[in-house]
Amino acid sequence: MLKGMRASRAFRRSLIVVVVAAIAGALVRVQGKGSVAPTIGGWRQLSGPNFR
Amino acid sequence: MLVGVGALGARAGRQLGATPGVDRILVADRRADRAEALRKFLGAKAETVEWSARRPLPPGVDAVACALPAGDDVPLVIAALESGVPIATSGDNQESIATLLRLNDEALASGVAVLAGCGLAPGLSDVLAAHAATLLDSVDEIHVARAGVAGPDSEASMRRLHSERPTEVIGGVMSEVRRRSTHELIWFPEPVGDKECELIGAGVGLLHKSFPSADRITMRAVEPESRSTGWFRRNDPGGNWGATRVEVWGRIGIARVPVIYGAVGRTATMGGAVLGVATALLVGAVPEIGAAQPGVSGLASCVVPEAFLAELERRGVSAAKFEGVPVA
Numbered sequence: 001m002l003k004g005m006r007a008s009r010a011f012r013r014s015l016i017v018v019v020v021a022a023i024a025g026a027l028v029r030v031q032g033k034g035s036v037a038p039t040i041g042g043w044r045q046l047s048g049p050n051f052r
Numbered sequence: 053m054l055v056g057v058g059a060l061g062a063r064a065g066r067q068l069g070a071t072p073g074v075d076r077i078l079v080a081d082r083r084a085d086r087a088e089a090l091r092k093f094l095g096a097k098a099e100t101v102e103w104s105a106r107r108p109l110p111p112g113v114d115a116v117a118c119a120l121p122a123g124d125d126v127p128l129v130i131a132a133l134e135s136g137v138p139i140a141t142s143g144d145n146q147e148s149i150a151t152l153l154r155l156n157d158e159a160l161a162s163g164v165a166v167l168a169g170c171g172l173a174p175g176l177s178d179v180l181a182a183h184a185a186t187l188l189d190s191v192d193e194i195h196v197a198r199a200g201v202a203g204p205d206s207e208a209s210m211r212r213l214h215s216e217r218p219t220e221v222i223g224g225v226m227s228e229v230r231r232r233s234t235h236e237l238i239w240f241p242e243p244v245g246d247k248e249c250e251l252i253g254a255g256v257g258l259l260h261k262s263f264p265s266a267d268r269i270t271m272r273a274v275e276p277e278s279r280s281t282g283w284f285r286r287n288d289p290g291g292n293w294g295a296t297r298v299e300v301w302g303r304i305g306i307a308r309v310p311v312i313y314g315a316v317g318r319t320a321t322m323g324g325a326v327l328g329v330a331t332a333l334l335v336g337a338v339p340e341i342g343a344a345q346p347g348v349s350g351l352a353s354c355v356v357p358e359a360f361l362a363e364l365e366r367r368g369v370s371a372a373k374f375e376g377v378p379v380a
Contacts, residue, residue, distance in 0.1 A: 046361070
């Protein structure tokens, strides 16, 4: 009986940890979205008049 | 008046000689033979003069181009301020640029424009940062990288920069950071390609003054090769390839985007062209490229980027844009 309660408590704790980690991961993913420097590509020589 | 006719100064002199509106060039160098060689190249437009830090500037000078070794430019800037003559200097020494920025009040009081860091980086990199900023609604971060040295003095300066504690702007504040392992692999335009760069502090203060809203500003550079391999290298480091890469982050609407510009060429040629054109700006020989206001500043504060880049392109220095795909 005691053994079963301990297992149930451990399960609840691990469930809380998983939920908190999922929320934190989701927050980081949403907040940090869309700011990745280009890493694949090439250089194009600029020419006038706008040099863009 | 051109002071310092080393690898970069000689190229700046040639650029000034090819600038319409520049009638006369006084050439000064501690080595008379180098000054005489440039005078001969420039012909009737040029004249050699003797000048030292203890002497006042010769009369009738409209602007000074300083290509002295890093750190030696401060006495010349002070002499220019005392004579009321605007000056552009190519020095990239962290300490001397900081000293020049501290002379801002004196420059404002005497109504003299001092353009600091007019070389490859700082210099052309500032122009490219200003150009990138025109594409953005606001600027958050600027990351500059540089490869190459203009000559032996420039190489010594770069070596010193790598031994000093670098500064960077963090959270909008200039901060001295610990010299830790700051290596980063940077992709410059070809043929320089990818090089490992380390944090240095040169030019960060100038960019901070030009872009006070930027939260983060860093400057990185390739460390010169070890002296022990000097036997195997070319005798003229200024003939080597150099490059700069400027990554500017900012917002367009709500989107945060990077703009990446660069340039590649012979280091001394690019630096000399930038110093020559900056001096032409000071004398008003090419009015469309910008106008310098009294005070000490970098090129980003006073140029019209497109016009400045067009003037450089006419002189053989081209800019490039990195067009890439973000990969997470």
